[in-house]
Amino acid sequence: MKLLVIGGTQFVGRAFVEEAARGGEEVTVFHRGASEPADFPDVDHVHGDRDGQFGRLQGRAWDVVLDTCAYFPRAVREVAALADSFDGYALISTLGVHPDDMPAGWNEETATYQPPFPQTEDVTGESYGPLKVACEREAVRAFGGECLIIRPGYIVGPHDPTDRFTYYVRRAATGGQMLAPGPPEAPFQVVDVRDLATFMLDRVRAGDSGVYGVVGPGVPIAMRDVLETARDAAGADTTFTWASEAFLNGLGDEVYSWFPMWEPGSGAHTYNAGKAIAAGLRHRPFRDTVADTLAWDADRGRPDFLRGLSAQKEVELLAAWHNAADSAKDDM
Numbered sequence: 001m002k003l004l005v006i007g008g009t010q011f012v013g014r015a016f017v018e019e020a021a022r023g024g025e026e027v028t029v030f031h032r033g034a035s036e037p038a039d040f041p042d043v044d045h046v047h048g049d050r051d052g053q054f055g056r057l058q059g060r061a062w063d064v065v066l067d068t069c070a071y072f073p074r075a076v077r078e079v080a081a082l083a084d085s086f087d088g089y090a091l092i093s094t095l096g097v098h099p100d101d102m103p104a105g106w107n108e109e110t111a112t113y114q115p116p117f118p119q120t121e122d123v124t125g126e127s128y129g130p131l132k133v134a135c136e137r138e139a140v141r142a143f144g145g146e147c148l149i150i151r152p153g154y155i156v157g158p159h160d161p162t163d164r165f166t167y168y169v170r171r172a173a174t175g176g177q178m179l180a181p182g183p184p185e186a187p188f189q190v191v192d193v194r195d196l197a198t199f200m201l202d203r204v205r206a207g208d209s210g211v212y213g214v215v216g217p218g219v220p221i222a223m224r225d226v227l228e229t230a231r232d233a234a235g236a237d238t239t240f241t242w243a244s245e246a247f248l249n250g251l252g253d254e255v256y257s258w259f260p261m262w263e264p265g266s267g268a269h270t271y272n273a274g275k276a277i278a279a280g281l282r283h284r285p286f287r288d289t290v291a292d293t294l295a296w297d298a299d300r301g302r303p304d305f306l307r308g309l310s311a312q313k314e315v316e317l318l319a320a321w322h323n324a325a326d327s328a329k330d331d332m
Helices: 011-022 073-080 128-146 164-172 193-205 223-234 245-249 274-278 286-299 311-330
Strands: 002-006 026-031 044-047 062-067 086-092 147-152 177-181 210-214 239-243
Touching: 002 011, 011 026, 011 193, 062 073, 062 193, 073 086, 073 128, 086 128, 086 193, 128 147, 147 193, 164 223, 164 286, 177 223, 177 311, 193 210, 210 274, 223 239, 223 286, 239 311
Parallel strands: 002 026, 002 062, 026 044, 062 086, 086 147, 147 210, 177 239
Antiparallel strands: none
8 A cells, every 4th residue: 555644753743654664664754854764664755844845755656645734624625636646535634623511422423613714823832732723624625535534633652742641650660659640549540652552543544534533542540650660660669659630620721731641530541442442553561652652752761741739839839738737637
């Protein structure tokens, strides 16, 4: 099978290209050339910006195009202009097309945002989900029954550029007293990027279409499981001090940057991926995802985090939490 991957050198695109090349597919990657890993598979590279440089692909043909980086509908229309060069189109969207206040057990049929009006190409926290809805609708309009839409939830694993999940597992594997966002039993859904890539490739090979929401892991886990699995994988002496949801919410909106993916009291981590599982989605053991993320983090030299709680802020918040707990005891 001949595949064109638009933007395939980072994280999700990289994992897909690696899986496809390993499986013997003929892969072309169209990207700007800004990041081309030294250990990338031996595939065909075409350098160019998707904004106005698709002409560099003229005269070629593929079975399927996988679009990893369409953030507004114009980007989808520009791919559609090449439709004579391929048979099928697959769009990586996001579960962020659904509003934040989702009920437990939400799925592909749950309501999504409306596209932004008036139209915008300014991608912000508020516009990202609606813009992805607009991209999905444009894809269906342009490609109809030949369109596959993949909506991942939180994606984790090696080469994750966000450091959201890596923050938790590295900190839990470091030792000492860790301030953990409670409640410890809060559900936690993440999908290993390699499992996502395998599922996407299987669906592309099958000529599938329609919409799939994709989350993991294979068995339900909670925030406690994330931290304890990382601690145990590293053989660390980490202890967890669980700050309450009420305490953390009282710290303001910045708390969500200190504790990424922390969404207690909502249905965010309760997505029902039954449709994808029935279509073949499989998950590796969660402990393997944690161990592999820690190994990759060590290999890259454990750089400073871009996300998460700094060591200094953690000390401050631990003190504040203990003071609040002591005050509560005094008031009893």
